Amino acid sequence: MSDVRNNEAANRFELDTAGHLAVAYYRLAPGIITFTHTEVPTALSGQGIGSKLARGALEQVRAMKLKVVAQCPFIAAYIGKHAEFSDLLK
Numbered sequence: 001m002s003d004v005r006n007n008e009a010a011n012r013f014e015l016d017t018a019g020h021l022a023v024a025y026y027r028l029a030p031g032i033i034t035f036t037h038t039e040v041p042t043a044l045s046g047q048g049i050g051s052k053l054a055r056g057a058l059e060q061v062r063a064m065k066l067k068v069v070a071q072c073p074f075i076a077a078y079i080g081k082h083a084e085f086s087d088l089l090k
Contacts, residue, residue: 004056013057020044022053024075032090033061034069054078058085 067090070076
């Protein structure tokens with residue numbers, strides 16, 4: 001089970017780690033989720049937190065049967081490095 005949660009009210013996926021919050025913001029449209037920005041606190045930089053957040057978010061997006069528009073460079077790069085998620089791209 002992923003520790004990543006979908007905060008629908010704030011339009012973002014969240015991951016709590018060591019008292020810090022990493023987030024991936026999105027916009028929803030019918031059948032499509034557009035990732036717009038990802039933030040990982042500096043204190044967590046280089047620990048793979050962004051990748052864990054991206055994976056958890058994309059796994060939930062797959063379960064929701066949505067297509068992804070990766071405007072966020074981090075999410076786009078993550079999908080580029082993890083071909084198992086490339087089928088999600090619109």
